[in-house]
Amino acid sequence: SDIGPQKERVVTEEEWLQKWEMGNIGFHKEQGHPLLQKYLDVLLNGRSGLRIFFPLCGKAVEMKWLADMGHSVVGVEVSEQAVKEFFSEHSLPYCEEPVPEISGAKMFQSTSGNISLYCCSIYDLSSSIVGKFDGVWDRGALVAVNPCDRQRYASLMISLVEKNSSYLLVTVSYDPNKHKGPPFYVPESEVQSLFG
Ligand code: SAH
Numbered sequence: 001s002d003i004g005p006q007k008e009r010v011v012t013e014e015e016w017l018q019k020w021e022m023g024n025i026g027f028h029k030e031q032g033h034p035l036l037q038k039y040l041d042v043l044l045n046g047r048s049g050l051r052i053f054f055p056l057c058g059k060a061v062e063m064k065w066l067a068d069m070g071h072s073v074v075g076v077e078v079s080e081q082a083v084k085e086f087f088s089e090h091s092l093p094y095c096e097e098p099v100p101e102i103s104g105a106k107m108f109q110s111t112s113g114n115i116s117l118y119c120c121s122i123y124d125l126s127s128s129i130v131g132k133f134d135g136v137w138d139r140g141a142l143v144a145v146n147p148c149d150r151q152r153y154a155s156l157m158i159s160l161v162e163k164n165s166s167y168l169l170v171t172v173s174y175d176p177n178k179h180k181g182p183p184f185y186v187p188e189s190e191v192q193s194l195f196g
Helices: 013-022 034-038 040-044 062-068 080-089 147-159 188-195
Strands: 051-054 072-077 094-098 106-110 115-119 133-139 161-170
Touching: 013 080, 034 040, 034 133, 034 161, 040 133, 040 161, 051 062, 062 072, 062 115, 062 133, 072 080, 080 106, 080 115, 147 161, 147 188, 161 188
Parallel strands: 051 072, 051 133, 072 115, 133 161
Antiparallel strands: 094 106, 106 115
16 A cells, blocks of 8 residues: 555645636535445434534535434535535525634534534634534545645544544545545555544
């Protein structure tokens, strides 16, 4: 598992915003992810009314799906366009408010109150701002984080989950010499060392 070729690669926030502006968002899927359906029981573990976190959420349709099942969904995404498209594409009324603890950040919340999307960098969040979560859906998140930021990302995620939480992580397996990413190749051994 040679991750060498991708180690130094950096995608800036500006580049992510541009991807959204250009509609260069091949990562977005209109259909709910089959692995979330497959492992939903693992995520829920018999519990209801969970707080579920979507790091680097984009406009993932699974947020609506889980909210409709009675869970409370919190996401974080740098692109305000993505956040607004999420609400408009699901015809969900929302309000927006500043986040006092984070300069420049806004929180977009569905009027029904069960979906809250923070528009800022994930690295601006902490459990004192967003609380702790019972479940995490990490698809297109760890694999989208710059390789040099993985340790920081993993430590932050660990600080945002409750003791009895479930964390579903989707990675992709491919030869990192052949694509520059994202999504980046995160070998299983690295997942182990990041999350233990
Ligand atoms: N998880 C989503 C989106 C994956 S693409 C899905 O499954 O469809 C990665 C997303 O992370 C992009 O929308 C990008 O704008 C966002 N992003 C990149 N860096 C970020 C950061 N530091 N904080 C918050 N969002 C970020």
